[in-house]
Amino acid sequence: MKDAPAEPVNNETIEQTIERLGAVVPDYPKPGVVFRDLTPVFADGEAFRAVVDSLLAEYKGRFDYVAGIEARGFLLAAAAAYAAGKGVLTVRKPGKLPRDTYSENYSMEYSENTLEVHQDDFPAGSRILILDDVLATGGTLGATARLIEQAGGIVAGFGVVLELRDLGGRTALHDYPVHALAAY
Secondary structure (H helix, E strand, C coil): CCCCCCCCCCCCCHHHHHHHHCEEEECCCCCCCEEEECHHHHHCHHHHHHHHHHHHHHHCCCCCEEEEECCHHHHHHHHHHHHHCCEEEEEECCCCCCCCEEEEEEECCCCEEEEEEECCCCCCCCEEEEEEEEECCCHHHHHHHHHHHHCCCEEEEEEEEEECHHHCHHHHCCCCCEEEEEEC
8 A cells, every 4th residue: 555645647636537437327226316437437447546545545554454335345445455455344235145244224315225244254343444436325334334333343434436415425424534535
């Protein structure tokens, strides 16, 4: 992991890179929802490296594991854990983890769901950095924090590529540090 902030891509800030490469998909997954697709950002090697480096720089030295939320959070968490030399944890939808799990129900801007985490993937007291692509209402991230704490972990903070400010997710996560690389 670099000590300095990520090198700019094409002399842009990380926020400008995300804006340039990200795709806007109206009416997905249902009418009235504007979906911010970050997969083109992840597909660009320089941009993806800059995103991961920028997320890690905010929390350098303050976490023991990186947790990724299904599915795009897995991409970020795996890359970040590798870059930081830390372990990666998977936060999954129900029925995907083979051992004993903790479960947490939550609401998002257009649906309800459940997340699970293994009960024994990390020692109690471990500091967990939680990464995901987008912070919207805070439902997914809040449920993940509750799962980590139920399993005995300490939430070091949240890192997201994009925050949708109008949906108020940061308010739902008021007890935790939140670092967003870009916001709309």
